[in-house]
Amino acid sequence: MPLIWIFASLLALGAVGYAMGRRRAVAVAGGDARRLHSLPNYYGLNVLLAVLVPSFGVLFAWMLMQPMLIEHSVAAGLPAVTAEHTLVMSDVRRLAEGLKTAIAQGAMSGDDMRALATGDGTIRAALAAVGVALGSEVEPVVLIAAQSYLAKTQTGDVLRTIVVITLAVAGFYWAMGQTNTAFRARNTVERAVLVMLMAAASIAILTTVGIVFSMLFETINFFGQYQIADFFFSTTWSPNFRGNSQLGILPLLWGTLYISIIALLVAVPIGLYAAIYLSEYAAAKTRAIAKPLIEVLAGIPTIVYGLFALVTVGPLLRDYFAQPMGWGESGSSVMTAGLVMGIMLIPFVSSLSDDIINAVPQTLRDGSFGLGATKSETIRQVVLPAALPGIVGAVLLAASRAIGETMIVVLGAGAAARMDLNPFEAMTTVTVKIVSQLTGDTDFAAPETLVAFALGLTLFAITLVLNVIALIIVRTYREHYE
Known part of the structure; x- marks a missing residue:
């Protein structure tokens, strides 16, 4: 049974169970709902939950586990040399899907699919009829694995349907049997x-x-496969899938932090000042117009920002700053990516800080004014310190967004892994190299590919440390206002 039919069947059975459970509760009470422990709706909801919760739980678990178990079983049946290549399973899945489509559309029968002894000509013709083309050389073992994959998938789908529907029906009857005047349905x-x-x-x-x-x-x-000391302390990033790679993370961390710092230097002051103006100085009409316009920046795709950096900001910085000062000749630079990323982060800081500042109790402002403080003094010495924990959270969100950005860096800063203080030189970040190492037909057993996971885990650890430090700072300041 197709998955959508299983969902529809479960929902229909749940709806029927709700109606019948409610009706049965009223019936066992002799038509007087006051004799029931709970309202009739709760008895209907009890049947509904008994039908849907176990069945949907098993269904989702089955959907997660079945592909993994089948792939493991099929891969175990492949020759040892073939099983080492992870791309083979991709071919097996593609062929199995093609065979399934061919059978469904009548381009071939089950007997044709099983006729591997006569060669794969029948299978090739059938797959070509449904738009699935095989390569010039397809090993028979791959076709056999695809057949096994398809057969096990179909068997698993049938068992899934039986188990899920049986569980739903059992839950229906079990909950209906519980329905009586003493049952605590609520x-x-x-x-x-x-x-x-x-x-x-x-x-x-x-x-x-x-x-x-x-x-x-x-x-x-x-x-x-690679020395941990060389990874964390080497200043050279030079992956080579043919061997002798140098995979030092320091140039990537430097580029990530350099670009993120420039972005935060742009976004935090502008965003915070905008939040202070909108919350404390702007009229209601101005705020109603300005805040949505600022938040529009958050909805622009990052690829658009990247194109803006590549076409406009990069050439502008190169022609008017880098070249006249002799600092560089390229439009791709740390400054380009940092400025554009900072513009992108402004609404993250501005919108969140604005909401946080507005949440500061008005009594704090009134008390400050009553003591003779001016508006600016009240903002600096009362409102901002009271809102500091939230503002720190907004800055952290912006920092995490900057550290994880990819497209703006690719188009605005280039892909050069180097350690340089010149902001008009091309550099790159950790996220860009994670993408580059996992792109294309790569060997997932090679250290040049596995390094992407080490980069990701390192970036995760850095973000975690930043959040812990910020939490300590927030708690320290929060003690003065609670």
Whole structure:
């Protein structure tokens, strides 16, 4: 059964369960809802939850686990030499999908698919009929693996449908059997909702843990092939898939921090001053117009900012600053990327700081005015210190956004991994090199590819440290105002 039909069936059964559960509750009470422990709606919701929650939970878990188990099983059946190449499984999946489409459209039958003993001519013709072309040389073992992959996938889909529908029906009858005047439906429903809320709150934590472990395992593989000291302390970045690579992270960290600092030097003052004006000085009509216009900057795609840096800002800085002063000849530079990125970060600082400043109690301002302070003194000595924790959070958000930016750096700063103080020289960042190392037909067992995971984990650690430091600063200042 197609996945969309399973979803529709579960939702339909849940809706029927809600109506029947509510009706049964009223029936067992003799038509008098006051004899029930809970309102009739809770009995309907109990049946609805008993149908949907277990079935959807198993369905999502099955969708996650089935592809991994099938790939592991198919890969185990390949020859050892072939199984070492991860690209083979991509070909297997592509062929399996092509075979499935060919059978669905009637271009070939199951008997044709199984007729590998006579060669792959029938399969080639059938796949070509549905727009799937094979390469000039396809190993028979790959075709056999594709057949196995398709067969196991189809078997898994059938079992998934049976298990999920059976679970939903069982939940329906179990919940209907519980419905009586003494059943505490409201308590059961509220506990179920609480569990779902806790699960929703855990998603962010589990996602973070998953990200860390996914990078950690590959990073361990990388350091098994490359010296950790050379990675963290070498000043040369020169990957070479033919061997003798130099994968020092220092030039990439320098470029990342250099560009991010310039971006923050642009975004923080402008954004903070804009927030102070909008919250403390601007009239209501001015604020209603200016704030949405500033926030429009946050909705512009980063590739547009990158093109703006490449076409406008880079040549402008080169022609009017770098060349006349003898600092550089290229339009791609740290200053170009930093300025454009700073413009992009302005709404992050401005909008968040504005909301935080507006959240400062008016009583603090009134008390300051009552003591004879001017408006500017009140802002500097009362409002901003009270709003400091939130402002630090806004700056941290902008810093994290700057550290993780890629497209503006690619188009505005270039891809040169070097350590230089000249802001008009081309440099690059960690994120750009992560993309470049994972782009193209690369060997995922090579250190030149695995280094991307080490770069990502290092960047994650740096961001975590920055957040911890900021949290300490926030708590230190917050003690004076609580």
